[in-house]
Amino acid sequence: MAGRRRSDGALRGKLRSPGRPGVASREDRRRFWAFIAEGLSSEDAAMKVGVSQPVGPRWFRAAGGMAPSHLSRSSKAPSGRYLTFAEREEIALLRAQGAGVQEVARRLGRAASTISRELRRNAATRGGNLDYRATTAQWHAERAARRPKPAKLAWNPVLRSYVQDRLAGHVTRPGGGAVAGPAVPWKGRRHGPRQHRRWARAWSPQQIAARLRLDYPDDESMRISHEAIYQALYVQGRGALKRELTQCLRTGRALRVPRARAQSRGKSFVTPEVLISERPAEAEDRAVPGHWEGDLILGLNRSAIGTLVERTTRFTLLLHLPPMEGHGTRPRTKNGPALAGHGADAVRDAITTAITLLPEQLRRSLTWDQGAEMAQHARLRIDAGLKVYFCDPHSPWQRGTNENTNGLLRQYFPKGTDLSVYDREELAAVAAALNGRPRKTLGWQTPAEALDAVLRSVQGAVATTA
Numbered sequence: 001m002a003g004r005r006r007s008d009g010a011l012r013g014k015l016r017s018p019g020r021p022g023v024a025s026r027e028d029r030r031r032f033w034a035f036i037a038e039g040l041s042s043e044d045a046a047m048k049v050g051v052s053q054p055v056g057p058r059w060f061r062a063a064g065g066m067a068p069s070h071l072s073r074s075s076k077a078p079s080g081r082y083l084t085f086a087e088r089e090e091i092a093l094l095r096a097q098g099a100g101v102q103e104v105a106r107r108l109g110r111a112a113s114t115i116s117r118e119l120r121r122n123a124a125t126r127g128g129n130l131d132y133r134a135t136t137a138q139w140h141a142e143r144a145a146r147r148p149k150p151a152k153l154a155w156n157p158v159l160r161s162y163v164q165d166r167l168a169g170h171v172t173r174p175g176g177g178a179v180a181g182p183a184v185p186w187k188g189r190r191h192g193p194r195q196h197r198r199w200a201r202a203w204s205p206q207q208i209a210a211r212l213r214l215d216y217p218d219d220e221s222m223r224i225s226h227e228a229i230y231q232a233l234y235v236q237g238r239g240a241l242k243r244e245l246t247q248c249l250r251t252g253r254a255l256r257v258p259r260a261r262a263q264s265r266g267k268s269f270v271t272p273e274v275l276i277s278e279r280p281a282e283a284e285d286r287a288v289p290g291h292w293e294g295d296l297i298l299g300l301n302r303s304a305i306g307t308l309v310e311r312t313t314r315f316t317l318l319l320h321l322p323p324m325e326g327h328g329t330r331p332r333t334k335n336g337p338a339l340a341g342h343g344a345d346a347v348r349d350a351i352t353t354a355i356t357l358l359p360e361q362l363r364r365s366l367t368w369d370q371g372a373e374m375a376q377h378a379r380l381r382i383d384a385g386l387k388v389y390f391c392d393p394h395s396p397w398q399r400g401t402n403e404n405t406n407g408l409l410r411q412y413f414p415k416g417t418d419l420s421v422y423d424r425e426e427l428a429a430v431a432a433a434l435n436g437r438p439r440k441t442l443g444w445q446t447p448a449e450a451l452d453a454v455l456r457s458v459q460g461a462v463a464t465t466a
Helices: 026-037 042-049 055-062 085-096 101-108 112-121 134-145 157-168 205-215 226-234 243-248 259-263 344-355 377-384 396-409 424-435 447-465
Strands: 291-298 304-310 316-320 365-368 387-390
Touching (some): 026 042, 085 101, 085 112, 085 134, 101 112, 112 134, 157 205, 157 243, 226 243, 291 344, 291 396, 304 344, 316 424, 344 377, 365 396, 377 387, 396 424, 424 447
Antiparallel strands (some): 304 316
16 A cells, blocks of 8 residues: 555645646736726736746637736735735745744744645645645635536526526527528637628527516526626626527627727737827818818729718819739638738728829828728828828728718719729729719819919919029
8 A cells, every 4th residue: 555645645636737827926816807998908918927828819709808816907906814925935935944833834924834835735646745836825725715606597497497598599480380490610710701691580688688577476496697698698607598599690700899898809910190080270161272081982893983072172182992813713812912912901002002103291180080091101101191090990080081081982882882993993983974964062163273273372372482
């Protein structure tokens, strides 16, 4: 019979290995979720707390995208009666220096019995000894402190069946027959744009929770909060509901999105100094020509035409954006060029080619929405000498002149048609037709006449200066 090991004296029985200690302490995880609440990405938050970048997304997915209650900013700090990670590090150092239990207790201001129990309960026992390491001790303590509560949907099958049926039940015909809808496999992530969605009854968790009170007014066991349903869907280990049922939610998100991250969502190339609020005041009253608004009009098969409209004269330029070789015949390379022809490089080149034909006095600014096609705006500013400003998210009225012009252009380029069939000359002809229409706002002049008057005044000013 094998001899007795020192670890047999620990105050916990033999158990299957629970794995290895986590890569960070509870305080590190609390800081991680605090950074997430501020709007940082999972990778950036992980780097902030000193763990590797892949760890951040792993924590984020395991928690369903929201901080666990004991790690949220509103949760209470652990009671002072429990040893902290800093104290456990001090214990490990003192023990390595040969200090006894009484000496460690005196140094930390704790009872000797507290230190004695800590050394036995939370020691590393894998090697058969009672070796004390702070990280392993903290891990054992956090595991012992867990008080997992079984999810209500896990032990109440009637309630679980009710929730699943309202969330993911079949859509039925008026006569009662089920309609399957499109076959959409679960990929573990949100559906892409312009993709089929799973058909279901698709009640929201809030609707389900509220309806239970009407359908079961006297049965208190048939009660659940909408947050509990969300956690059953998103949090790993909560059980009861499969993660794939997130397809049935209105958003179809595979993970929840923290509010700060959703509010700050935008393009990384849009910085505060290029927002429309920083645009010169002269552009607002249209008194000074040379301020432009731009956008893309989209068509079938991801085809597009770029539009530029001068705010003072309403003069319109159309940008030819033909698809690149391989569009529609081979899959796009990840992080490769936009084969549809309206990527950042193609749009930048098209604007530069069109706008540099005008005098410098007519190239003061360009206002665009926050589309990814303008990611090269800094290069555009250098190449064309044109300052670029961006509208606020979801604010098309801040480019009202351009939006109105796009509506006029739909007479020539209706929605749902392939815009890639038009060549450069045909676009120029449509632009000439639009610029030849009299406008009430210009005193029934045409945009071409208004621009011609501006050009003559610019040339006259140059000649006078010379």
